[in-house]
Amino acid sequence: MERTLSIIKPDATSRNITGKINSMIENAGLKIVAQKMIRMSKEQAQNFYIQHQDRPFYDNLVEFMTSAPVIVQILEGEDAIAKYRKIMGATNPDIAEEGTIRKTFAISIDKNSVHGSDSPEASSKEINFFFSQVEIFN
Ligand code: CMP
Numbered sequence: 390m391e392r393t394l395s396i397i398k399p400d401a402t403s404r405n406i407t408g409k410i411n412s413m414i415e416n417a418g419l420k421i422v423a424q425k426m427i428r429m430s431k432e433q434a435q436n437f438y439i440q441h442q443d444r445p446f447y448d449n450l451v452e453f454m455t456s457a458p459v460i461v462q463i464l465e466g467e468d469a470i471a472k473y474r475k476i477m478g479a480t481n482p483d484i485a486e487e488g489t490i491r492k493t494f495a496i497s498i499d500k501n502s503v504h505g506s507d508s509p510e511a512s513s514k515e516i517n518f519f520f521s522q523v524e525i526f527n
Pocket of ligand 1: 446505
């Protein structure tokens with residue numbers, strides 16, 4: 390069993406499609422073992438995406454992620470990290486596979502509806518960033 394950190398982004402919360410995204414997650418066999426809606430502060434978004442701080446899209450990304458509430462969640466399952474990346478689809482929805490979350494719902498590479506951890510190291514770091522142990526259910 391593995392866990393991954395998922396964020397349902399502002400473009401999705403503001404379009405009222407968080408339930409549809411959760412259905413796709415659950416239909417793929419991933420279990421939501423923690424979930425909360427939060428409004429990220431600028432400092433939180435800057436820190437969460439610190440590895441992108443030198444990329445040209447960093448400021449836009451921080452502004453977007455703080456523009457409306459997000460849902461942060463922990464997904465659990467066999468190969469959860471790779472499985473979630475597969476059902477999210479490519480970062481750029483133009484090249485995402487049919488049937489993926491991003492192909493179905495994303496508006497652009499920025500407003501791409503969901504985030505998922507890209508490695509076991511990132512997953513534990515990102516889970517600890519948002520959740521304390523008492524918030525996680527099995
Ligand atoms: P996410 O998985 O949340 O990680 C960083 C985000 O930056 C990414 O999804 C995209 O929404 C956004 N982004 C914007 N432009 C790019 C780009 N050229 N490459 C990667 N990510 C980008």
